[in-house]
Amino acid sequence: MACDPLELSTRRPELSARQTLWRRQRVALLLGLAAAALLLVIRPGAVGRAFVLVSTLFYLFSTLYKFLLIHVSVVADSQIQIDAAELARLDERTLPVYSVLVPLYNEPESVAALVDALRRMDYPAEKRDVQLLLEEDDAATRSAVERLDLPPGFRVTLVPESQPRTKPKACNIGLDQARGEFLVIYDAEDRPEPDQLKKAVAAFARTEPNVICLQCKLNFYNPRQNLLTRWFTGEYSAWFDLSLPGLSALRAVIPLGGTSNHFRTDKLRELRGWDAFNVTEDCDLGVRIHRAGYGTRMLDTTTWEEACSSLPFWIRQRSRWLKGYMQTYLVHTRQPLRLLKELGVVNFLHFNLLIGGIVVCFLLNPLYWFLALLWFLFRLEVLVALFPGLVFAMGALCLFVGNFAFVYAGALGCYRRSYFDLVKYALLAPPYWVLMSYSGWRALWKLVREPFYWEKTRHGLADTGGSAQA
Numbered sequence: 001m002a003c004d005p006l007e008l009s010t011r012r013p014e015l016s017a018r019q020t021l022w023r024r025q026r027v028a029l030l031l032g033l034a035a036a037a038l039l040l041v042i043r044p045g046a047v048g049r050a051f052v053l054v055s056t057l058f059y060l061f062s063t064l065y066k067f068l069l070i071h072v073s074v075v076a077d078s079q080i081q082i083d084a085a086e087l088a089r090l091d092e093r094t095l096p097v098y099s100v101l102v103p104l105y106n107e108p109e110s111v112a113a114l115v116d117a118l119r120r121m122d123y124p125a126e127k128r129d130v131q132l133l134l135e136e137d138d139a140a141t142r143s144a145v146e147r148l149d150l151p152p153g154f155r156v157t158l159v160p161e162s163q164p165r166t167k168p169k170a171c172n173i174g175l176d177q178a179r180g181e182f183l184v185i186y187d188a189e190d191r192p193e194p195d196q197l198k199k200a201v202a203a204f205a206r207t208e209p210n211v212i213c214l215q216c217k218l219n220f221y222n223p224r225q226n227l228l229t230r231w232f233t234g235e236y237s238a239w240f241d242l243s244l245p246g247l248s249a250l251r252a253v254i255p256l257g258g259t260s261n262h263f264r265t266d267k268l269r270e271l272r273g274w275d276a277f278n279v280t281e282d283c284d285l286g287v288r289i290h291r292a293g294y295g296t297r298m299l300d301t302t303t304w305e306e307a308c309s310s311l312p313f314w315i316r317q318r319s320r321w322l323k324g325y326m327q328t329y330l331v332h333t334r335q336p337l338r339l340l341k342e343l344g345v346v347n348f349l350h351f352n353l354l355i356g357g358i359v360v361c362f363l364l365n366p367l368y369w370f371l372a373l374l375w376f377l378f379r380l381e382v383l384v385a386l387f388p389g390l391v392f393a394m395g396a397l398c399l400f401v402g403n404f405a406f407v408y409a410g411a412l413g414c415y416r417r418s419y420f421d422l423v424k425y426a427l428l429a430p431p432y433w434v435l436m437s438y439s440g441w442r443a444l445w446k447l448v449r450e451p452f453y454w455e456k457t458r459h460g461l462a463d464t465g466g467s468a469q470a
Contacts, residue, residue: 003176005169008272014334015288017278017327020451022334045385052386052395055364059398062361065353066405069246070412078249079300080207080214082199090198092124098197099180099265100130103159103170107188108144109460114188119151123197128153129179133170135159164452167258168274168281175273178265187259189306189459191221196301200262203299212267213289213296215248216260217241220307222462223419228314229307230425231432236307237413248298252350253290253343255325256282260303267294277452278331280324287332287351291342306462315439316455322359322443327451329356362440365433406433 009016021029040047072078100118104111111132118130134142136158145156157177159170171185182200186192200214207214217240223233240257247254261282271288274281289296308314332339332351340348375383387395410426446453 003173005172005176005273006276007172008275009277011272015331016275017284017331017451018275020327020447021330025330025334048386049388049391053391055368056391056394056398058357058360059364059402060394062353062357063398063402063405065357066243066409069243069250070405070409071246072249073242073246076246076249078245079298080203081300082202086202087195087198090202092127095124095127095198095201096181097127097129097179098123098201099174099178099183100128100186100197101133101171101174101178101183102131102186102188103133103167103174104141104188105135105138105165105167105170106141106456107459108140110188111141111144112148114186114190115148115150115154117191118154118186120194121192121197122194125152130154131157131174131177133157133159133174135161135165135170137161164277164454166276166279166281166452166454168278169276171281172273172276175265175268180265182262183265183268184262185259186303187305189462190259191304192216192260193301193303196260196303199299199301203297204262204264207297208295210293210295211297212264212294213256213286214262214299215244215254215256215296216262216299217244217302218257218260218305219302219417221304222307222309223422225307225309225463227425227428228311229309230422231410231429232307232314233417233419233422234410234414234426234429235432237417237419238409239413241413241416242409245298247350247354248296250346250350251295253347253354254286254296254298255328255354256286256296258282259305261285262299275331278324278327279320279452279454280328283325283355284328284331287328287355290347291332291339293342306459308457309461309463310458311435313458313461315435315442317457318436318439319443319446320455322362322440323447323451325355325359326443326447329359359440359443362437363444365437366441403430 004010006018009018013019036047102114102118107114121128130153132145132154134145134156142156150156157174159173162169175183182204184197184200196216200216203214204211219236219240220229220233223229244254244257258280271285271292275284278284286296308317332355339351343351371383371386374380407426407429410429411423414420414422414426446455
């Protein structure tokens with residue numbers, strides 16, 4: 001029987017982003033907007049003060065939450081660590097077959113280096129099941145692959161031309177044909193540490209039975225290429241070396257990164273793979289793993305990627321990520337009581353602060369920047385009325401402590417990565433936040449206009465003269 005890469009959307013439509021908003025969500029949104037507009041006309045001052053109070057409390061809790069994750073990450077044993085002695089005890093004759101899925105689209109310049117990196121992985125060739133997932137009409141990438149002498153255990157899997165044209169759809173086709181007990185996703189530009197597959201096998205052997213996913217850390221091999229990659233490196237270091245390990249220690253919902261996720265293949269099939277209509281399919285899958293009663297842990301091994309060094313492509317990439325977070329939040333809040341029951345109270349709060357909170361922060365920030373600008377330029381009295389006593393005090397706390405939290409996270413992330421020369425760039429991060437907020441509003445527009453369109457990230461632009469790797 002042929003594989004259906006859209007199975008999740010047909011069998012479990014309530015968990016798929018195929019339809020952005022359910023009818024009840026559209027009705028609730030329209031009624032909410034209508035009520036807000038009416039109240040704004042009748043009691044504009046009260047509505048403005050209530051909005052400022054709620055958003056200020058949100059910023060305050062988000063700041064405290066970020067400090068909590070950093071603290072837990074630093075003080076707790078939050079990652080699975082596999083040392084050389086444990087790896088040496090593995091018997092290669094009994095290692096399971098390991099499937100590796102590599103979705104490729106318009107990546108002819110990356111193919112040779114990718115295949116070389118996967119060839120050098122320390123895993124028996126006869127136990128590797130590497131699928132290069134190529135779109136049928138991608139002549140350039142197919143031609144580049146055909147010119148290579150693929151190593152044993154490598155094969156090409158063609159993805160038929162159909163909509164939606166997304167990475168998760170291609171991965172679902174690869175999942176259907178995967179032969180391994182375990183499975184991992186790598187992107188075109190990835191350079192995983194050579195012993196990563198063995199570490200994953202050892203880690204799965206010592207985790208609880210309900211742990212079906214291991215998230216590896218991601219970082220960049222071109223962190224010093226330009227100012228944008230320096231900022232991006234600080235953000236990635238804070239996210240993968242601090243925030244996600246903190247979530248792992250708390251046994252919380254982990255929004256997966258787009259690559260280097262290691263799975264138990266049978267459990268991934270049980271979850272019906274990825275949502276082909278979600279453009280941040282990794283984040284969505286991380287939530288569904290926990291909703292199904294399973295767990296994710298962080299594995300202390302790194303995959304090196306290419307930091308996007310082109311601002312237009314960075315904005316496209318970041319807009320896609322934030323659009324996917326919006327899709328994920330809308331999908332999983334269709335039935336909020338059911339979500340609360342499946343996640344539990346604590347993980348329900350994690351979900352809202354992480355998935356929803358990140359998006360809300362980026363969308364709200366420009367409004368507060370604008371209000372601050374109006375105050376400094378015109379000293380409008382109406383702004384004083386919006387920030388009475390205690391609210392102003394909380395707002396000032398968020399301004400100083402909240403901004404410090406983001407700067408501190410980036411600086412500490414770089415420090416823990418031994419990127420000592422990049423720590424100072426965390427102090428220059430505010431323009432980077434502006435770019436993220438712009439991308440957030442662009443993502444909202446794209447969600448309305450092109451919910452499933454996959455904005456491709458351009459690879460092959462890296463100048464590796466400032467490589468992070470030894």
